Amino acid sequence: MSRDATATRPPSLAAIAARGGPPPAIDRPVKIQAEGLNFYYGGTRALEDISIRIHSNVVTAFIGPSGCGKSTFLRTLNRMNDIIPGTCAEGKVLVDGVDIYKPGVDVVELRRRVGMVFQKSNPFPKSVFDNVAYGLRINGMAGSHSELAARVEESLRQAALWDEVKDRLHDSALAMSGGQQQRLCIARALAVRPDILLMDEPASALDPIATQRIEELVYDLKTTYTILIVTHNMQQAARVSDYTAFFWLGRLIEYDRTEKMFTAPAETLTEDYVTGRFG
Amino acid sequence: MNATARRRALDLLFQLLAMLILCLALGSLAALVATVWSDGADRLSWDFLTGFPSRRAEDAGIWHALAGSMFVILTTGGLAVPIGVASAIYLEEYGTRSLSARIIEFNITNLAAVPSIIYGLLGLWLFVRVMAMGRSVLAGASTLALLVLPVVILSTREALRAVPSSIRESSYALGATKWQTVWHQVLPVALPGILTGVILALSRAIGETAPLISIGALTFVAFAPDSLWSPFTVLPIQIFNWVSRPQLAFQANAAAAILVLLALLLTMNAAAIWLRDRYQKKLV
Numbered sequence: 001m002s003r004d005a006t007a008t009r010p011p012s013l014a015a016i017a018a019r020g021g022p023p024p025a026i027d028r029p030v031k032i033q034a035e036g037l038n039f040y041y042g043g044t045r046a047l048e049d050i051s052i053r054i055h056s057n058v059v060t061a062f063i064g065p066s067g068c069g070k071s072t073f074l075r076t077l078n079r080m081n082d083i084i085p086g087t088c089a090e091g092k093v094l095v096d097g098v099d100i101y102k103p104g105v106d107v108v109e110l111r112r113r114v115g116m117v118f119q120k121s122n123p124f125p126k127s128v129f130d131n132v133a134y135g136l137r138i139n140g141m142a143g144s145h146s147e148l149a150a151r152v153e154e155s156l157r158q159a160a161l162w163d164e165v166k167d168r169l170h171d172s173a174l175a176m177s178g179g180q181q182q183r184l185c186i187a188r189a190l191a192v193r194p195d196i197l198l199m200d201e202p203a204s205a206l207d208p209i210a211t212q213r214i215e216e217l218v219y220d221l222k223t224t225y226t227i228l229i230v231t232h233n234m235q236q237a238a239r240v241s242d243y244t245a246f247f248w249l250g251r252l253i254e255y256d257r258t259e260k261m262f263t264a265p266a267e268t269l270t271e272d273y274v275t276g277r278f279g
Numbered sequence: 280m281n282a283t284a285r286r287r288a289l290d291l292l293f294q295l296l297a298m299l300i301l302c303l304a305l306g307s308l309a310a311l312v313a314t315v316w317s318d319g320a321d322r323l324s325w326d327f328l329t330g331f332p333s334r335r336a337e338d339a340g341i342w343h344a345l346a347g348s349m350f351v352i353l354t355t356g357g358l359a360v361p362i363g364v365a366s367a368i369y370l371e372e373y374g375t376r377s378l379s380a381r382i383i384e385f386n387i388t389n390l391a392a393v394p395s396i397i398y399g400l401l402g403l404w405l406f407v408r409v410m411a412m413g414r415s416v417l418a419g420a421s422t423l424a425l426l427v428l429p430v431v432i433l434s435t436r437e438a439l440r441a442v443p444s445s446i447r448e449s450s451y452a453l454g455a456t457k458w459q460t461v462w463h464q465v466l467p468v469a470l471p472g473i474l475t476g477v478i479l480a481l482s483r484a485i486g487e488t489a490p491l492i493s494i495g496a497l498t499f500v501a502f503a504p505d506s507l508w509s510p511f512t513v514l515p516i517q518i519f520n521w522v523s524r525p526q527l528a529f530q531a532n533a534a535a536a537i538l539v540l541l542a543l544l545l546t547m548n549a550a551a552i553w554l555r556d557r558y559q560k561k562l563v
Contacts, residue, residue: 080452112454122445124464134463135453192453
């Protein structure tokens, strides 16, 4: 790999397109596939021609400097961007082979299947129990109260929070610590039994111990879920993910196995970013 | 004087100025209440509260007007709150992007500043004549409801806007529909703010005289209203009525009625604060 003064210029789109598309061989089925995805905030193009295949039951990390489009891309996958006025998506996003942007898609059902955890933990100003039960209630997923309680417990256990909150299920969720609140948000997302979990910098506001717990959780959850995680933290991406995608100025620059991305990336730009030379 | 000392002096000066203005405002209010109290406190009695109008000042009571005020204000609330809150939810949660919603919003802001007598004239034409409600409680309450609707809508919109967008996002992300999000998450958080706006609006309505005079509530009414179709009068009109009499004894009656109206207002506001605090505690 040669490195010179022009190293930080992005590779041409043609070069990316020629190489892009299929990621390295893997034995798991494709869960999410974007094809030529463009995304606009008003007149600004935030994503340029993104094509990527994300595999089932692995953790895929999205890295890149602020404003590179990684969070925007994450939010196109459950159409959360629809809420923002003046936005528009072009191209295809297939989840389990179905284009989620084609007319007639049930966005509400899509969002149940594609769960999301936000950067800032945002529990509802309700009790711990009601936070987890909310998704079950609105989706009509629990018939009786005992069934509801069982599902809430199951979700809290999955999020490794049950032992800490079992005696105060009916206290306000806002009284918990930041790390507990974030795990509650994970439990809340898991309660409605999604297949995919989108995590938008889930640990960026947490202390190292709480961060470690979230990372352990991600590791445990990938046997059941397909996890996509946006992070600013290189070490975190290296620790938790199987695959890493590097975004830069709205483009997908490189996407490969995490160990390859961090040890022998194909693009100089990726190497410069993961070694901390910019970003 | 160096710069730091001057800054501190200015700071102190501003504080004193603000306190002076506050004292001025509260002082004139206190003087007003004290005058009314000294004029009317002697007339306050159970008989005064439960009595009916009379030609003799010392026999006259205000039950007809007090009951009229409470009946009218409850009906006004019953009409204005559901319509106002629903309109605000539409404008804030559903229609924010459309041009028509923006035109409507602009007009509502203007409507909040229209003099109340205009609403009275509208009420006279629309409710009393066209809809043939006559000079009834329903016509009066409908007129007042029109008057306070802009205030209810605007304050509800403010309360909805103050709900953090993260709450909406996390609800949508769980597969909630718009209505589920509004009903289960946004409204409960906005409720204290909505309540405050509603009570302020109703407090304004309870003191209104002009629109009710213009729909004909001034006519002599000797009995408390017993249905939505009854003729009625309200406390401010009774006060206006008594103040315009030359006899001193009626002036004392007016002062006593003002005290009753103030007490009613204070009770309403206290109830609002109590409700708001109760909901806020429940949420945090």
